[in-house]
Amino acid sequence: MEKRSDALQRLRRTHEEVVLAALRADGPMSRARLTEDTGLSRTTLFAIIAELMERGVVIETGAEDGRPRQRGRPATRVSLNPDAGLLIGIDLGRRRIRVAIANVARQIVATAVDDSAADVDEREQAELAIGLIHKMCQDEGIGLRALEAIGVGLVGVMDAPDRRWRAVERLAAAFDVRVEADNNARLAALGEQTWGAAHTTEDVVYVRWSVGVGGGFISGGRLLRGAHGASGELGHVSVDPAGPRCHCGGRGCLEERIGIPALLEAIAARGVRLTGTDDLLEAAQARTPAVTKVVVEAARTLGHVLAGTVAQLDPERVVVGGDLATLGGLVLDPIRSAIGGLALPGTRRTLDVVPADLGPAASAMGAIALVLKEHDPLPPRTAGS
Numbered sequence: 001m002e003k004r005s006d007a008l009q010r011l012r013r014t015h016e017e018v019v020l021a022a023l024r025a026d027g028p029m030s031r032a033r034l035t036e037d038t039g040l041s042r043t044t045l046f047a048i049i050a051e052l053m054e055r056g057v058v059i060e061t062g063a064e065d066g067r068p069r070q071r072g073r074p075a076t077r078v079s080l081n082p083d084a085g086l087l088i089g090i091d092l093g094r095r096r097i098r099v100a101i102a103n104v105a106r107q108i109v110a111t112a113v114d115d116s117a118a119d120v121d122e123r124e125q126a127e128l129a130i131g132l133i134h135k136m137c138q139d140e141g142i143g144l145r146a147l148e149a150i151g152v153g154l155v156g157v158m159d160a161p162d163r164r165w166r167a168v169e170r171l172a173a174a175f176d177v178r179v180e181a182d183n184n185a186r187l188a189a190l191g192e193q194t195w196g197a198a199h200t201t202e203d204v205v206y207v208r209w210s211v212g213v214g215g216g217f218i219s220g221g222r223l224l225r226g227a228h229g230a231s232g233e234l235g236h237v238s239v240d241p242a243g244p245r246c247h248c249g250g251r252g253c254l255e256e257r258i259g260i261p262a263l264l265e266a267i268a269a270r271g272v273r274l275t276g277t278d279d280l281l282e283a284a285q286a287r288t289p290a291v292t293k294v295v296v297e298a299a300r301t302l303g304h305v306l307a308g309t310v311a312q313l314d315p316e317r318v319v320v321g322g323d324l325a326t327l328g329g330l331v332l333d334p335i336r337s338a339i340g341g342l343a344l345p346g347t348r349r350t351l352d353v354v355p356a357d358l359g360p361a362a363s364a365m366g367a368i369a370l371v372l373k374e375h376d377p378l379p380p381r382t383a384g385s
């Protein structure tokens, strides 16, 4: 008997997911249209909707054409309840903290940033994130009662739990929900795949080119973490075995060659003094010759490294994010031609190299995608919570 009811519950759960997926994809609709779209029987669909309404996952939102019908009951539409199944994504970066909040319909309803987080420890980072979340909820009128889970993006390799986990534990204690964490560049890849430039693409190479160089690979729809939580570390591919020591312990790492500090140094050596990222981007946009030469050369070097990744992983799309990607063709064209010249000819034919879509909130959004992928964002079945 036990087994049979388990099987029935599983089946019901699958039907539920079909209904929720239809509502997520197409927004509010009538029960009649839902029956058509999902292929479920009328009886099954009505029972599922009734249960989802009881649990507060879906709500009724009024007539299909805005008017009640002449005869019989008005054809009310059902939609996902925007006040249920809240998910929060937090990106604990080296210099700033970003937070994104999504509702049960997987829509991002708020994003915010705290720039005061430079050089603070994990505990303080967690406190700043908690403060930022409460402020966002207050400003946007979001109730935390519906909070389901929190995803957290952290800097560095995700091998064994270390000091960084103090922030994760503090967040779990503060909000009393499931908290999951992953490397923030990998989460940016997941964010781009869920909402951005790699949407609906199952095989993606993502690179983030800023002060540091990081990345994330998605293969067959799954984010690759690797055996030691270090998958996607494109910045630490050596491009010069005799090059300078990197903080990772290696020599001649890509990050040491093309990260923003290295670019500023190379540009200074050509007699142009720039003070930081904004300055660099402005000078590159203005096509200052010394600047474009260094940036294009760096893009070519990145393209060479990516060509190896493309030959190995056979992605459908390469997404370039980070500050440098905002320069568009200036960096994308040399990357495209380096990949085109070096990767397998068969791959070259169908490979897109595109700029990232989500901007600096990509990792926080990816942190939401991280908790989305594991469980459907449904409110708990127990009453009163």
Ligand SMILES: [Zn+2]
Pocket (backbone or CB within 6 Å): 235, 236, 237, 246, 247, 248, 249, 250, 251, 253, 255
């Ligand atoms: Zn390195």
